[in-house]
Amino acid sequence: MVRKLLTYLTFPIIFVWLLITSYNSSRRKPDSVMELFTDLSWLNDWPKWLDIPLMKWINDGFKVFNEEYGIYFEIVNNFLLGAILSLKKFLIMMPWPLVIALVVAIVFFSSGRKLGTTVFVGICTFFIGFLHPKFWDKAIETTSIMIIGILICIIIGIPLGITMSRSNRVRNAILPVLDLMQTIPSFCYLIPGIMLFGLGAVPAIIATVIYAVPPLVRLTDLGITLVDTEVIEAAEAFGASKKQKLLGVQLPLALPNIMQGINQCTMMALAMVVIASMIGTRGLGDEVLLGLQQLNVGKATEAGLAIVLLAIVLDRITQAYGKKIQDRNSPPK
């Protein structure tokens, strides 16, 4: 009872504290507090002193953060940039027919040797360069950034999804964070990203991860939760440990859902390509932005189509693999 009362009391206290802080920190308050009671004109328009100094708190905090810990971000930056650059160098060095052949081979085997999909994806890949020779290298740059971004998403997202599926408490704590990540405008974290990591691909990857990881987390969680309780009971009956249950039963059965999550993650990452180019990231988004700034409709559309083609290729690869697993898992008809 007392505890409950205390919790109820905390909120008003915090609220009053906020009111007082905002009044005290404002530069446009009346000369004395008493004026508030004698001159009631502040009830008319929203008074200038009724303003939480959140902006100042964030700015000051960020400044200290940047000055104190900037060097660690530098290390992360160099590491990620190294990874992107070597991947990009490798892919650009390869002759383009070989890259197309590689993509075709990947699709062929991951889709379970479906000829139609394979041919379609091959044609799409060819058309990226066919639209404009410049697009080939740009598409590879975009792809390398995406691959690194998606790898980070997988490393973070799947374990997080698994933890969520195991505990309701963790889920309740993480869900609002995921909502925040999906709704907060990306520019809010792009600008501090640049100040921490410098211009270029790395802040773009961080932004991509923030934007694209939520569906993967959600779908991993959902996939594991949806595994039949009967199957789990059966596994328990055979004396499976928690780890065996997870690796041997839950994860394989949740794999179609997880693959769907990776697919969604990829698509959302592609949606960030143009925004990423606004912070100095090279790639296809760059061309769209250039078309926009020069009022060149043709250029922007051409580059936009190239992004769509890249999306189709990546979508088919991830989708086809997920479908193959699903077919394998479902009971034979």
Add this chain to the structure above:
Amino acid sequence: MKLINKLLAVTAISVALLPGVVSADCGKARLADFDWSSANVHTAIVGFILEHGYGCDVEVTKGSTTPIMAAHYDGQLDIVTELWYDNIVANYDPVEEAGIIRNLGINTPDSQQAFYVDKTTADKYNLRTVLDMLDPEVAALFTDPEDPSKGRMTSCISGWTCYTVNYVKQKVYGLDNYYTNFDPGSGGALDAAIAGAFAKKQPIFTYYWAPTGLMGKVDLVRLKEPPYNDACWGAMSEVVETIKAEGKDAYTATCATEYRDMSLDKSVLVSWADSHPEETAFIEAYSLPTAMVNKLLAFYEDESDGDMELTALEFLENSDDWKAWVSADVAAKVSAAL
């Protein structure tokens, strides 16, 4: 119930009392304002002086260049306090010739765009002109993480004319052998890159311009280039236009000079100016040096909590520059209102 009635009555009275200061002899002054901070500063200061010094009923309309200027040409807005004249010359001149508006001269005499290096690095390595940058050791200070063989010159936004101008200048000065012409993608990103480098105390070599709020907060040193001359600028502009149309391979050798300082002017409706000679004389005299605008913008961004009126007050309280623009009794009235 009685208390609420009393409250309402007091509120009603205070509302009625608010616009009591307007005097009859000025009447309305309709100010145009734009969606960038330096224009907002000028409008806030001019607005405050007109309102409290001349008793005008000031009305501010804010928007982007095209609609606001259209309204000004149309006679709906009396005063424009910051006009990017060079950008809109083709539209502005015919209206001025028709006798509808009048250009009242420059509001910021020394606005600039140029190549800059942070002061710490510039002093340490004695970097004063762009030619001082032509040194592999200096270039190594600014290493571009995406192309470590060169230094990074953070440039203008690709797609803007200045990006291509910088490209041509780099070629002419020989900077392209040592530096990349790095496109930051957007104006906000360029600002953030400069601010980030200063926060982490890293060297930065960048293209930038003033007056801007950031210029008031960081210490950038302008690198000298060959002085501006029309013939050379014209020749360079031709190459720039060719490259914009045909791509980077279209570069041909040319000469290069520093950017011409932009002309930031003030403008007024002729009909308003004729009926308000004193006020017009004040606006004509109004002019702030770039360093002061930078300082005010920095104050606006960091200390005022985004309050432009407070920024105008900060200037009027702490500087006497403005007293030269107005007569003594107007100055006294403004001072009294502070």
